[in-house]
Amino acid sequence: MMRAVSGHPSMQRAAPKPDDMLCFAVYAAAHAFTRAYRPLLAPHGLTYPQYLVLLLLWAEDGRTVGEIGLPLFLDSGTLTPLLRRLESAGLVRRSRDGDDERQVRIRLTADGRALRAKLKGVPDAIGRAVGLPGGELAAVTETVRRLGGTLRSKGAAEASGAPATAGRAGPRRRPRAGAPG
Amino acid sequence: MMRAVSGHPSMQRAAPKPDDMLCFAVYAAAHAFTRAYRPLLAPHGLTYPQYLVLLLLWAEDGRTVGEIGLPLFLDSGTLTPLLRRLESAGLVRRSRDGDDERQVRIRLTADGRALRAKLKGVPDAIGRAVGLPGGELAAVTETVRRLGGTLRSKGAAEASGAPATAGRAGPRRRPRAGAPG
DNA sequence: CCGGAATAGATTGCGCGCAATCTATTTCTC
DNA sequence: GAGAAATAGATTGCGCGCAATCTATTCCGG
Known part of the structure; x- marks a missing residue:
């Protein structure tokens, strides 16, 4: 029953609450996005990653699996089954590249190309759900994109003490500032 | 900048590229966060949602499943197996509430409480990986949190013009510009 | 050429997320 | 107080994400 509160000898440093944490805000917003996309995509049998x-592919057809995974930060463990589902839905074809048999090229079918027109209203629908004016939208996008890039470049392991690589890890003014987790 | 739109008969309206889209930035940043947490949590047998x-629970022990799911936006379909894993790892106990047998209360074990001290360095490690000054950190957190709230309150279905209640596949409205998705 | 290293995908295993459904308790209404 | 409705979790099924491992092809040094 004892509720350890301030001043008590066994008092732990107050751990941040999820709601105050940037990581959780991002985590929850990501789920909210896929949930917002669901009613728009599910009628066409699609998920958000698909x-x-x-x-x-609509921007550039005939990509290899790797050329799809690179910009999306996904590997073959995720993409292979996803692409297989797109194939069995009749939206793409998968075939080994003739010049390099290791590679698998993904090509849209006619149905896959036609789907583009059917989904042309999706970005606007999401835009209305987001409800941010254009300038602010671009600013937030850039901020979050940079955040992802930072996390990807220097993982938490490296950041936890060792200077990564010629790191710009300058002096910390205060060890305890916010609630980033 | 040049805007390649309209004119050619077969020209589709340029669909946004993932890299320009807010939803993708959030999606990628969320994955980058869980990836950043992994080396900090995995040695203790934990995942980020756990x-x-x-x-x-460290903030308030003895919560029900619902009281855990509400702030995290997770339902029993996700939490029941997650909590079962925490239980079989010896970190929590699960037991039906005596006053209301429908509810299941989750209580930390001694090991579960002890883990708090072992993980006390995690927030700072993540904070270094994020590398944002305190004020900016709070601002971004608030922006992204509000974004999630907006998406949760008015889903894309309602925002797309269709009546909120009932009615599948409502009419589509006029297109607009931007790359929010 | 030949054999080892590098590369591209596929496979396996596990833990989320979440919709849909089910069961067991309350709680509400008559 | 009996039956209906509401509520709390559990269960089932599917699609990611990702680490670890495996296979097949290509590249490279000699």
Whole structure:
């Protein structure tokens, strides 16, 4: 029953609450996005990651698995089954590249290309759900994109003490500032 | 900048590329966060969602499943197996509430409480990986949190013009510009 | 050429997320 | 107080994400 509160000898440093944490805000917003996409994509039998793959193929068809995974930060463990599902849905074809048999090229079918027109209203629908004016939208996008890049470049392991690589890890003014986790 | 739109008969309206989209930036940043947490949590046998649950329990022990799911936006389909894993790891106990047998209360074990001290360095490690000054950190957190709240309150279905209640596949409205998705 | 290293995907295993459904308790209404 | 409705979790099924491992092809040094 004892509720350890301030001043008590066994008092732990107050751990941040999820709601105050940037990581949780991002985590929850990501789920909220896929949930917002669901009613728009599910009627066409698509999931959000599948939609991302189609966006890439609509921009440039005939990519290899690796050329899809690189911009999406996904590996073959995720993409292989996803692409297989797109194939069995009749939206893409998968075939080994003739010049390099290691590579698998993904090509849209007619149905896959036609889906583009059917989903043309999706970005606007999401835009309305986000409800941010254009300038602010671009600013937030850039901020969050940079955040992802930072986390990807220097993982928490490296950041936890050792200077990564010629790191710009300058002097910390205060060890305890916010609640980033 | 040049805007390649309209004119050619077969020209589709340029679909946004994932890298320009807010939803993708959030999606990628969320994955980058869980990836950053992994080397900090995995040695203790924890995942990021499990860590979130423990944060809540460290702040207030003896919560019900629902009281854990509400702030995390998770339902029993996710939490029941997660909590079962925490239980079989010896970190929590699960028991039906005596006053209301429908509810299941989650209580930390001694090991579960002890883990708090072992993980006390995690927030700072993540904070270094994020590398944002305190004020900016709070601002971004608030922006992203508000974004999630907006998406949760008005899903894309309602925002797309269709009546909120009932009615599948409502009419589509006029297109607009931007790359929010 | 030949054999080892590098590369591209596929496979396996596990833990989320979440919709849909089910069961067991309350709680509400008549 | 009996039956209906509401509520809390559990269960089932599917699609990611990702680490670890495996296979097949290509590249490279000699």
